[in-house]
Amino acid sequence: MAVAEKTPAVAADSAARRVGRSFRPRYPAWLTGPLLLYYAIFFLGPMAILVAFSLAVQQGFGSLRYGFNTSQYHQIATSLYITIFERTLVMAGVGTLLTIAVGYPVAYWMARYLTTYKMLALLIIVVPFWTSFLIRTYALKIILDPNGYLAKDLGLNIMYTKYAVGVGLVYNYLPLFILPVFASLERMDWTLIEAATDLGARPFTAFRQITLRLTLPGFVTGALLVFIPMTGEYIIPNILSGGNYEFVGNIIGDQFNQAQNQPFGSALSIALMAALSVFVIVYILFATKEEQFGA
Amino acid sequence: MPRRLKAKHGFAAWALVLYAFLYLPILVMVIFAFNRPSPASVAAFHGSNICNIPPVQVGNIAVWNGFTSCWFSAGLHDPTYIPAIITSLQIAAAASIIATALGLCAALALARMKPRLRAPFDALAYLTLVVPEIVIAVASLIFFVQARNYIHAFPPLGKPTILLGQVVFNASVAMLIIRARFVGMGDTLEEAAYDLGSGPLATFRQVTLPRLMPAIVAAALLSFTFSFDDYVQPAFTNGTTNTWPIVLYSAVRFGLTPAVNALATIMLGATVLAVVVTAVVLRRSRAQVTPGQEKARGLDAALGLR
Numbered sequence: 001m002a003v004a005e006k007t008p009a010v011a012a013d014s015a016a017r018r019v020g021r022s023f024r025p026r027y028p029a030w031l032t033g034p035l036l037l038y039y040a041i042f043f044l045g046p047m048a049i050l051v052a053f054s055l056a057v058q059q060g061f062g063s064l065r066y067g068f069n070t071s072q073y074h075q076i077a078t079s080l081y082i083t084i085f086e087r088t089l090v091m092a093g094v095g096t097l098l099t100i101a102v103g104y105p106v107a108y109w110m111a112r113y114l115t116t117y118k119m120l121a122l123l124i125i126v127v128p129f130w131t132s133f134l135i136r137t138y139a140l141k142i143i144l145d146p147n148g149y150l151a152k153d154l155g156l157n158i159m160y161t162k163y164a165v166g167v168g169l170v171y172n173y174l175p176l177f178i179l180p181v182f183a184s185l186e187r188m189d190w191t192l193i194e195a196a197t198d199l200g201a202r203p204f205t206a207f208r209q210i211t212l213r214l215t216l217p218g219f220v221t222g223a224l225l226v227f228i229p230m231t232g233e234y235i236i237p238n239i240l241s242g243g244n245y246e247f248v249g250n251i252i253g254d255q256f257n258q259a260q261n262q263p264f265g266s267a268l269s270i271a272l273m274a275a276l277s278v279f280v281i282v283y284i285l286f287a288t289k290e291e292q293f294g295a
Numbered sequence: 296m297p298r299r300l301k302a303k304h305g306f307a308a309w310a311l312v313l314y315a316f317l318y319l320p321i322l323v324m325v326i327f328a329f330n331r332p333s334p335a336s337v338a339a340f341h342g343s344n345i346c347n348i349p350p351v352q353v354g355n356i357a358v359w360n361g362f363t364s365c366w367f368s369a370g371l372h373d374p375t376y377i378p379a380i381i382t383s384l385q386i387a388a389a390a391s392i393i394a395t396a397l398g399l400c401a402a403l404a405l406a407r408m409k410p411r412l413r414a415p416f417d418a419l420a421y422l423t424l425v426v427p428e429i430v431i432a433v434a435s436l437i438f439f440v441q442a443r444n445y446i447h448a449f450p451p452l453g454k455p456t457i458l459l460g461q462v463v464f465n466a467s468v469a470m471l472i473i474r475a476r477f478v479g480m481g482d483t484l485e486e487a488a489y490d491l492g493s494g495p496l497a498t499f500r501q502v503t504l505p506r507l508m509p510a511i512v513a514a515a516l517l518s519f520t521f522s523f524d525d526y527v528q529p530a531f532t533n534g535t536t537n538t539w540p541i542v543l544y545s546a547v548r549f550g551l552t553p554a555v556n557a558l559a560t561i562m563l564g565a566t567v568l569a570v571v572v573t574a575v576v577l578r579r580s581r582a583q584v585t586p587g588q589e590k591a592r593g594l595d596a597a598l599g600l601r
Contacts, residue, residue, distance in 0.1 A: 031404035032416060035397045035466055043423050043463045045442075046434035053437055106313050109306035121310070128317045130566045131324070132524050134543040135559040139320035141547065142327060145357035152358075174317070203302070232427020234527050239547055249429040256433050256531060266437070269430040280425055 054266035064263065072267035081251070081268070085275065088247045091162065091237075092230035095169035096177075099226050102170060103178045104219075108211075111185035122182060125175055133172065137239050140168055144240070160242040168236040173229070177222040184218020185211075217290050224283050231276055248272050321563070328556035331361040344369070350550035367561070370554035375542055380558070383539040386454060387523035390461045394518045395511060397462070398469025403503075405470070406477045420467045428464075432531040435460040439532055452534030460532050461522050468521070469514035476510030477503075 054072055056064045075081070110121045128136065143150055144159040144167070151157035158164045188211060196206040212219070234249040243250075248268060255265025331337065332345055333354025340348050346365035354360075370376060405413050423431075439456045442449040450456055484506070488498040526540035533541060546555055 026407050027403040029404055029408065029412070031400040032408075035401040035470065036416065036419075038397055038466065039419055039423065039463065042435070042438075042459055043419075043431075046431065046438035047426075049438045049441055050430070050434040102313060102316075105306055106310045109303075109310050113303050113306060124314060125317065127567070128321050130520070130570070131321060131559060131563045132540065132543065134524075134526060134540050134547060135324060135555075136320055138543070138547045138551075138555070139324040142323055142357050143320060147355045148357035171316070171320070174313075228425055229427065232429050234429045235544070239544075249427060252429050252433060253531075256436060262433075262437060265433055269433060273426060273430060276425065276427070 050266045050269055053263050054270050056263050058261060058263050072264050073271070075264060076267060076271050084246065084248055084251055085271070087245070088231055088249075089275065091165065091169070091245075091247065092227050092233070095166055095173070095230050096223055096227040098166065098170045099173050099177045100219075100223060103174050103222075104181060107178045107182040107185055111182055111188065112190060118186075122179075125178055129175055134235065134239075136172065137168055137236060140164075140171060141239060159240070160244050162241065162245045164240040165237050165245055168240045169230055169233065172236065173226045176229075177226045180218050180222040180225060181215070184215040184221075188214055217287070220283065220286060224279065227279065228276060232272065324556050325560050325563075327356065327359075328366055328553050328560045329362050329364060330356055330359060330366075330553050330556075331363045332356070332552075333358075333360050346552070346554065348552065350546070350552050353550075353552050356553055366553040366557040369552070370557040370561075373554060373558075375537065376539070376554070376558055379537045379539045379542040382454065382536060383523050386458050386461070386529075386538065387519045389458050390465055390522040391515045391519040393458075394462050394465035395469045395473075395515045397466040398471075398514060399473050399507075399511060401466075402470045402474035402477055406474050420470060423463050423467045428525075428527045431460070431463070432528045435528065436531040452532055453536045456532040456534070457529045457536065457538065460528050461525060464528075465518035465521055469518055472514040472517065473507060473510045476507060480506055 052066055053064070055068050055070065056066045057069050057071070059065050106125075110118055114121055141159070142148060144164050145151065146157055146159050151159065158167070192210050192214075193206050196210055197203065201209070231247075232249050233247055234253060237245055237247045238250055249272075252265050252268045252272070255261045255268065259265075332340070332348050332352075333356070336348060336352050336354035337345050340352065342348070344365060345363065346369035401416075405416060435456070436452075439449065439452060439460075443451055450459075484502050485498055488502045493501070524540065526544055529536075529538045530541055530544070543555065
């Protein structure tokens with residue numbers, strides 16, 4: 001009886017307090033607990049053990065001695081692995097530029113010139129990506145096959161070269177660039193361009209000084225959204241270069257699959273993340289600057 | 296004026312080229328699902344059904360050898376492909392449910408948390424997205440092996456470890472999608488519900504949750520797709536379990552028959568059908584319930600844009 005009387009009063013009281021404070025429900029902080037715990041075990045746990053492995057020494061086959069041994073990192077600094085890192089970053093950079101060159105005009109076209117069919121045009125870009133990533137890459141392999149039409153009849157035999165890898169990268173990452181760029185272009189106020197051209201600006205000048213500046217955040221986000229996973233790419237170089245043009249990711253995989261040199265593979269992973277973190281930090285600085293000065 | 300028209304047509308032409316580029320491989324995949332084995336290998340094969348030719352003898356399937364539809368039944372009766380697809384569906388369904396639940400809980404609390412408290416959590420979430428998948432895959436591999444060594448409650452490499460590993464990335468994606476929608480929809484309706492005397496739970500169930508639904512569905516679908524399509528992480532944490540991408544990968548590398556094209560064609564057809572049906576149903580239900588302003592937003596969410 002006492003409980004029954006008390007409960008509504010307490011509820012009303014706490015509701016009143018909450019209303020008095022913020023006029024909206026605040027969800028309790030412990031709701032973040034499950035995800036935080038999950039991250040701690042299944043993300044930070046593996047990362048910590050990766051660091052520990054990279055500093056360990058291999059003893060015989062498959063057994064390790066933990067410690068603080070930096071010899072793996074010295075090995076990465078040798079010319080063979082430096083070359084692979086360079087190749088990965090250059091390929092990811094070129095792949096990103098190509099994706100921008102191919103994708104930006106289309107995002108621009110959709111945002112500026114389409115009205116009724118805008119969302120449909122976007123949907124049509126996304127549909128091919130409902131098939132499996134591997135199937136798409138395999139389909140590219142059929143097209144580029146040395147015995148296929150492109151190679152035999154048109155003389156374009158690029159399978160198992162860096163060009164095939166480039167085609168694969170652009171093909172698979174296009175929507176990842178187009179979507180954020182389209183989203184930012186869509187918020188553009190196109191009357192600004194009209195005003196600029198009315199005031200005598202040439203179309204390209206207007207584009208460079210207004211459109212590009214206003215949509216720069218989306219542009220940079222899209223470019224980075226493409227560049228970062230390209231750097232860690234594993235499947236595309238493996239299938240389309242047939243092992244002739246391997247990325248860092250493939251070398252890491254090999255250390256765990258074939259070579260069974262897990263400390264070295266771990267050190268390579270850490271080095272890859274270190275290389276990537278440079279770009280991420282630049283992006284964060286850029287993003288906070290944009291936020292401060294309002295774009 | 297004619298000048299602008301010209302630019303517009305140039306862009307449209309380029310877009311057409313891009314669409315062709317995007318669809319050519321898909322088209323090739325579908326067409327070559329009906330490709331016969333090369334004449335030489337058909338002549339050398341003595342079985343009754345030419346679609347039982349093993350991958351090593353199938354010959355050159357990158358050129359057109361003639362029409363057959365037998366790869367579809369060959370694919371549907373394949374002893375490795377079908378169980379692998381079922382395994383992938385199971386893992387993807389579980390990963391999608393767990394990731395969406397974790398993401399929803401965290402998104403609700405994070406959206407209205409003080410920025411100072413939220414920042415470290417955000418950093419962690421973005422980190423799970425930025426770290427290359429191959430790195431997470433090998434790290435998960437050594438983690439699960441070591442964890443099993445020391446704590447026996449941990450599952451051995453197999454379906455559970457694939458699932459546990461995939462949920463990290465998917466939960467981050469789900470959290471960001473749901474939170475974006477939650478922040479975007481504002482708090483006026485919840486405020487109104489409070490003013491009218493509704494409690495926190497009733498408000499959540501009757502006001503917040505229904506309006507969050509598009510984002511929740513989008514997050515669940517996206518998680519499902521990512522998980523189902525994922526090769527790298529399962530390839531390292533699978534033990535002896537075969538998922539569909541793993542089977543596909545080894546087929547692509549070491550030889551396959553158009554049965555793979557046939558299965559991929561069936562799955563693409565099923566996906567397109569499911570999406571068309573969903574779009575029609577959504578359009579119908581939205582036309583009844585919410586004002587037109589919400590329409591674009593819902594489609595955005597369905598595409599995974601926010």
